Amino acid sequence: MIIRYGAGWFLLVFLFFILSLSAVAQADLGKIRCVCIDAGHGGKDPGCVGSKSYEKNITLKVALEVGRLIKEKVPDVKVVYTRQKDVFVQLGDRSKFANDQKADLFISIHANAVKERSVRGIETYILGLHKTEANLKVAMRENSVIKYEDDYTVKYAGFDPSNAESYIIFSMMQSLYLGKSLEFAGLVQEELIKSTAKKDRSVQQAGYLVLKDVAMPAILVELGFLSNPEEEIFLNSSAGQRKMANSIVTAFIRYKAHVERNSAILSQAGTEDSEEVSVPDEEKNTVIPTDFFYAVQVASAGAKIKEPAKLCSSFSVCEIHTGDRYRYYVGAAQSFDDVKKSLGKVRKIVKDCFIIAVHKGKLIKIAEAREIEKKLK
Secondary structure (H helix, E strand, C coil): CCCCCHHHHHHHHHHHHHHHHHCCCCCCCCCCCEEEEEECCECCECCCECCCCEHHHHHHHHHHHHHHHHHHHCCCCEEEECCCCCCCCCHHHHHHHHHHCCCCEEEEEEEECCCCCCCCCEEEEEECCCCCHHHHHHHHHHHHHHHHCCCHHHHCCCCCCCCHHHHHHHHHCCCCCHHHHHHHHHHHHHHHHHHHCCCEEEEEEECCHHHHCCCCCEEEEEEEECCCHHHHHHHHCHHHHHHHHHHHHHHHHHHHHHHHHHHHHHHHHCCCCCCCCCCCHHHHCCCCCCCEEEEEEEEEECCCCCCHHHHCCCCCCEEEEECCEEEEEEEEECCHHHHHHHHHHHHCCCCCCEEEEEECCEEECHHHHHHHHHHHC
C-alpha cells in the first residue's frame, strides 16, 4: 500500500513537515549560533571506494577538522556532528539531528567517484531538482545509502533512489532557504578552488535526501574524485585534508559575517510584513538606471549563479557585483516606500529576502540611503 501510493503519501508528509517547522525554524535569522557538520557515509556504508581508500574515512577526518577549526576561530558558535566515529547513521536521522539541535547551517562533506579516471575537480551542491543527467547520477549514488537501512521503502514513503521519477519531489523544495544556501555554497566553492587550485566544477543543484528535511540553509560539498589517482592522494593526505577544512571554515566565517551584517541592515529597514499589494507587470521588469536605488535582495553568492531567473519567479531578477559578491535583486526603486511594498510579495517566494540600498555600485546602509532619498526629492 505504501509503496503503491508512495508519491502521494510522500507529498503529504513533506507538506506537514514544512508547515510544522516553519513556525519554529531559525527564529533569529540574524545570528549563526550553531552549525551541524555531516561526515558522509560511515560504518557498513563505505561510500565511494578508491584504489586504497574509502570515502567514509576521508569525510570524517575533514569534518572533524572543520569542527575543530570553527571552535578555535569562532568560539561563540556551537558545533555539532552527525557522527564523530566510523558508525552508520541513517539519512533521515542526520537531518532530524540537525533540526533537533536547532542548527543554523548544515554542511555535508563527501567525495566523489566515476568510471573515468581522468575526471577531477570540486563541486558544491544545494538542494533542488537536478538540471543534468550527471547531477542526477551523483544524487542517485549518494541517496543509495538508504538501501543499507531496514524497511527503507516504508521510512521514505516509497522513494526509490534509483528511479528518476522519484526525484520530481525536489522541485517543490528548491526555494526553501535557497538564497542563503546559494550564498554559502558559492563561498565554499570559491575558497576551495582558491586554496587547492583544483578544477572548478561549480555550484549546482541536485536532489539529495540528506538535504531535503533540514530546516536551515544547507550544502553538500564533493571534495574531489577518489577515482582520479592524483586527487585520491590529495584527499588522503593530512595536508590536503587540513587545506580543505580550512577553506570551508574560511567560507563559513565570511558567510557568518555577511549574514549578521545584513541582519543589521534588515533591522533598520523593519521586519514587519508589508500590506499585500499586486505588483504591476511593468514594475516587475523595471531596472532603475541610476547610481542610487533600493531593491529586494533574493540571493547572494561569491560566484555567478547560472540561472538567476529561477531565483524568484514572476519577477525580473537583476544582478549587481559589489565588492566580492554577486547580488541578485528584484523590484528596484528609488523610493523606500515603493520597494517596501514589493517586500511582502517577494517574501511569498523567497522567505529570507530583504531590502538593500545601492549607491554608485556599492551597498550602503538603509539609514544612509534614506538621507540620499530626501535630497533627491
